[in-house]
Structures are given as structure tokens and as C-alpha cells.
Amino acid sequence: MTRFTKIWIGLKFYAVTCLCIMSNHFDRGISCSVRTLMIKLLIVMLGFVLTANEVSAQRFEFPGRRKKEIVPFKMVKNLMIIKLMINGKGPFNFVLDTGVGLFLISDPKLIDSVEIKNLRSINITGFGDGEPLSAYVTPSIDVGFGSTNAKSLSAAILKKDIFELSNYVGMPVHGLIGYEFFNSFIVKINFTLSTLTIYRPETTYIARKGYRVPLMIEDRKPYLVSNIELTSGEKIAAKLILDTGAGHPISLETNGGVPFEVPKVNIAGNLGIGLTGPISGYISRVKSLSIGKYTLNNVIAAFPDYDDVGSKVYSVSRNGNMGITILKRFNVIFDYNESALYLKPGIILNEPFEHDMSGLELTSAGQKFDRMLVSRVEPGSSAAEAGLSKDDEILAINFKPVSEMSPSEIDNLFRSKSDRSFIIDVLPHGAKSNKEKERIILTLKRRI
Template sequence: MKRITVFIVYFFCLHYCGYSQDRFIVQNAKQSDKVKFQLINNLIIIPVEINGVNLSFLLDSGVTKPILFNFLNVSDSLKIESTETFYLRGLGEDEHILAQRSTGNVFKIGDAVKLDQDMYAIYDANLNLAPKLGVPVHGIIGFDLLKDLVIEVNYSRSFLKLYNPDNYKYKRCRKCEIFHLEFYNNKPYINGVVELNERSIPVKLLIDTGGSDALWLFEDETKGINAGANYFHDFLGHGLGGSVYGKRSKVEALHLKNFTLKKPNVAYPDSLFIMHAKNHKERSGSVSGNILKRFNIILDYRNATISLKKNGSFNHDFNYNNSGIELAHDGYKFVKQTKDILYNQSGNDEESISQGLNILYRTDVKMVLKPVYTIVELRKNSPAERIGLKLNDVVVSINGKVTHHYKLQKLMEMFYDDPGKNIRLKVERNGIPLTFSFNLENPLKK
């Protein structure tokens, strides 16, 4: 009996005694681990295990505590208990959003484990990111992971490399630029320079892996930051507080030390939607996924540094949605699938078939679930709006391609094609089939 007790204690310690209660630690002999991620619309979606349940989270350097989107009652399977009620604030019109705080959760990302992680569960169905991205997203994680580990973000090959900081060794990299990070409310900031309105303007930018745009700037006449005359109004995205709208344009260049990104897209969010984001008076805006994905990155919060190295996406053009349409995954529908199967009465051997003996065809019919894609945003005065498309139109095909055969990201790429390209849409509106045709247009004024 004593030997069994000793074995149980040894087994328990082998699996848990090395784990820290209050921080993430990579638990393997190498003290590092590789974690594959999905890059969807310039956003990093990583696998996260919480209390033994496998989920998908957005890696967002702009948030402090993990947030669970609990509108589907995921917490029931996680066996968590809410201990306190809080109100969280974020981008958007709404001032706050109700959340339940939970403590004592076990988080596991690859071989990195934390035994006592607190998080916030939000029950607002409007914060469901899955329809906008076309893949399941159960929550957001940021600072609590990034502060504990050195993390290499390999955008070009879609993986993270997680390291325990005490065992991380920097390799010499002559093509890298290393920046000092400044932190405000546990969020990382980097200094750069934008060329705008024939001026070079120093800017302090939040590093925002949770944003899909390239660059956000806050209009400020004292700094010379404004959209000028060449812009268009647009939907910019969803924040914790709701939808965000503003102006879109371009800047001549963004300089990050010796790296120069030419004519990147820029968004100027309306001040109404970003009032609390401007609490950091020195902040000029954000640098987000459409710029960050052009580098492979090393984030080292302990030493307050970020290392950037250009990858194969660096010189890709910055394009806009030239249709004005935003699609979202809007559930599923049953679609009839047929398949002709070749067979013969005397046997299925190759010789009988090749000689044409008693060959028959059988048509198998089955009903399968396929995704539905709906227009959820329609830019005012865009070619799609002018031709008569409307919100909630269900898009059945684009240029002859049946939409349910494609992922959302692949469909949206068609709207970023060159101005002048013809787009033919078949839609259903209240069950009635309709056909539309229009040409893509550059939304910026000539």
C-alpha cells in the first residue's frame, strides 16, 4: 500500500509539481514549444485548452485578461464558477459591457500551462467573432500569456514558438530591428514615423495583434494628423463596445526604424468610438495585423523589446475592399449532393467494367449542411450599394462560384481584386433569387 501511495505522489508531481500557479511555464525538457495558428483576416487564432476543453482564441496584444465569449454557454462544459460581476470597456459606442469574472482556471497552450488563471465571461451575442471570421472563436487572450514567455510569431509559416524566458537565447540577426516597448495599462507601444500631408510626424502606436487593419491614427490637428481630402467613410470593425466607424485613406509611408512601408492603408476612427482609447494622451493610434503580418516577430515583455524581421509579405500592396460588401457566416443550410456511382450486375471487377458488361449507374443523393453567407455591411455609395444590393441579402454565387464551396476569407478576397474587374452576384432576398453585376472601384478619390 505504501509503494502505491509513493507512486501516486510521484505520478502527480511528474505532471503538476513543476507547474507555476501564477504564470505560464512551458513544461517539457526543451522548455519551448511550437504552436500552429490560423491566420484569418490578418488575425492570429490559436488553440487554447481551458479546464480540459479545447477552444480557439484570438491572440490580442491589446487586452489584459482573457475574455471568454460565453453566449453559447461554453462555461457549462468548462465547469467554471462566476465569482464577481464586472463591467468592461472597449472600442465602440456602448460605455460598458457586463461580464462575469472567474478564477482558478487551468489554461494550456501547447506545452505552456498556467494553473490559476482568471478570466472574464461575456454573454453578449453581438460579440460573436465567428460569423465575421468564418471559423470558431471562443475568446481573446493577450497580456497574461505574453508577459510570461518569450514568443516568436512566425507569420509567414503560421506558428508561434513559446519559450521560458530564462532559457531563451537571442540569435544574431543583422536584418532585424529591435525596438524598446513602452507599456501603458499592460499594453505595448512602439514609436514610428508617418509621412502624411508632406510632413514626417512621430507617432506612438499600440501594437495590436487583435486588429486586422494596417494602421489606425487618431486625428489631432496639433500633431498634423488628419485625413485630408482624399478619404471615404467606412465600417472599421467591432470592438467590445460595438461597431466602430470612421474614415479610410492612405499615408505616404510608415517608418519603423530602417523599415519603410509604402502607402499603407490608414483608418481614422470617429472620436465618438475611441474616447477611452485616447486616455493615453501620447498615443497616436495602432499598428495592426495587415502591417505586423509582413514581419516575423519576437515579443519579449520581460526585457520590454520587440524584434522585427521582414518576411515574404513585406512588399505586398495594401489594397482596399473595392466592392463595399462585408460578408459574414450566417448559419448553415441543407444542400442536395448527388454522385453517380458506376457498377455492374455481374461483378465489380475491372475486366467486366472495361468490357462494358452489364454496366449500370446508380445516383446517390444525400443532404449535407453547407455554410450560408450574408451581406452584413454595405458601404454607402459603393458600387454594390448603387446597383441595388441590400443588407441581409444571402449571396449564393460570386462570378459563377457557388459560395458554399468556399471559406469566408476566400470569398472576401474576390472583393479586393483590381478596380474595373466585373463581379456577378446571385443572391436570395426573402427567398427570391436575384442577379446583380457591377465593376470594382477604388473607393479613394482620384
């Protein structure tokens, strides 16, 4: 079970404004990581260093009279990856994430390769024990996407890639981009075709057959209201941050200043790492939730411990977070300038919500990211019962080498069907050659 959590510090220092928990309990392949949690936290803290002039009015522009463009993206483990040019060089892979309010470069090697200048060095404290985190900020880099360009964009740059998103995704990832992108265009996302259609923001564009949902843009992030029915029968109108970088369906943090009641059927555990330590809580389901006129049933939800998260929500009053596992059931259009989201049902709208049933947290390794290592085994899970341990290497699944499989393909297998069995070839940690590999049977088990 992969745990992935996001906590943002809001515009008031240390005001934790969102927990994006992702655990493979929810759905392997929809995860946004504990790494992304710390990235979100870091981005806002770095934002304090930039002046108002440095972060205002930074937009992408079309060349000439061009009004729209269609550009592909890649969906990998429920993260949207787009290609950007930086200072005329690249392309580089960036996560497209509405939960990010400041452009972040996580790969410090880009400083030299794209000749980034006007850097200010800072140290960030508050990440727990250990040395302060070192980073740079710059008010001036040029970023290109397709034919569009944003000049003198502010950015934060890590001095060390401590988040290792590349190992999680299984391909090079150089950073994250959010508000600057979505505030520059009307953005149409076709999850079926994995394409972005971007329009000039002044374009008079009404989504054909699309249902309009009001958005609230606060602190450079989008929010909406969703009607949710809990398993207790209680119905609430929940204000949720809408986050394309969050892999879960929803997390519910605070219900009018008090904790949400956790359903009786749940999985308890450590959901991730926050600013001050581990985030505990539960994974369960809600009876239903709405997004616009559409209702989704039996939705998997996170209930983080109130003392860890809900009690620390200060800067933006809200109840929780809605992630890409909801959004990708539609084709969507973001229009920040008109504070609107348009929805058109996709082919997977009514598919059931499933969680990971293996209990494995995996990470890619090797120069080509073609090796798969076990980074954690959930206690009591199918993987634990099968004898898998941390630092074991998965060599093959049903006789197919993992080097020939994508991380998303593996994720989808492990959430496919309860009681489904796989033959797993494993190289135990400490083994010196493939002659010591073992073959085990892993049988998936649904727990919520």
C-alpha cells in the same frame, strides 16, 4: 465595407485609449470588428472588478525542462486563432491579441462544459441605450496551450455572446487572450508558415537576421514609435499601440492634442460604434511609415473624428494604433521581458496596401457557418450600384458556391484589383426558395 472599431477604456475610468478602426475600405480580410471594439472596452471595465492579486503573476509554464515548442495557428480574416484547453477540456478557439489585457471567454456555454467555478456576477453599464451587460469574473481557471499550462488564471466570461465573433470569422470562436500569453514567453510568429514558436522567457535568444525594435509595455499592452510622413509632407514620430487583434494598418487619433489633418483624397463615413455612439471619420493614406529600419509607402490609414476618439485619450499618451496588416509583412518575435520586437522581412513586405473594393459587409450564418449574408452595403459603392441590399444571401461567386469558400478567400477576391468583375448569385432578402435567386455583375472600384 465592413466597419471595425476598437476602443479601450484605460486604467482611468472612461479614458478611451485606442481606436482600432477597421473597415473593408482598408482591406477585407484584415478586419477586427466593431464587436472587438466592445470586447476591448468590456475587458478593461471587467478588469476593475478583479483585485490586484487576482491579475498579477499569472503565467504559462513549460513542463519539466522543456525550453520551446512550435504550435500552429490559423489566420482567418486577419485574426490569429489558436487552440486552448480550459480546465482540461477542449480544444477551444481563441483570438491571440496583444491589445487584450485580460483573458476573456465570450461563449457562455463554456461555463458548464468546462465546469468553471468561483464566479462573481456583475452588471456593466455604459454600452449605450438598453439593459446593462451581464458578465461573470473568476480568479481561477486552468488554461493550456500546447504542452504549457497556466493555473489559476483570472478571466471574464460573458453571460450572453453579444459579439458573435464566430459569425464574423466563419468558425467557432470562444474568446480572446493577450497579455497573459505574451508575458509568459518569447513569442516568434511566422506568418508565412502560420506557426508560433514559444520559448521560455529567460531563454537567451537573439533573433538571427532580425532587426530589434524597442517596445514599451504600458497598461499590459505594447507600444512603439513609428516615423510617419503625412500627405501634407509633415513628419511625426508617432507613439502607437501595437495590436495583433487590429486588422487595419494604422489609425491616427491625436497629433499632440489636436486632430490630424485629413488628406484631400479620402472616404468619409461612419467608421463604427463607440462607447457613446457612432464613430465618424475618414479613410485615406499616409505617404510612408517606418517600423524599425523598414519603410512602407502609401499606407492606408484611418482618421477618426477627433471629438469621438482623440480628445478622449487620457491614460496612455499616444498618437494612434498599428495593426496586424503591418505586422504580417514580417516574421516577428515579441519579447515582453526585454521590451523588444524583432523583425525579419516576409515575402509580402512590399506588396501595395489595398482596401476592399466591393462595399460589402458579410457575415457567416448557419450551424456550419457555410452561408454568407449581407449585413451592410456601403452607400455609393460597387455593391450598392449592383443592387445588393442588407440581408441578401450570397450563394456563389463566379459559379463557385460560397459554402466551398472560406471568408478569407472571399475577402481577398474583393480587394484583388480595381475594375475586376465577378458574377454573383444572390438570393434576395425575403425570397422563399432558390428558384428566386438573381445573377448580378459586381465590378470592384478603388476609391482611395
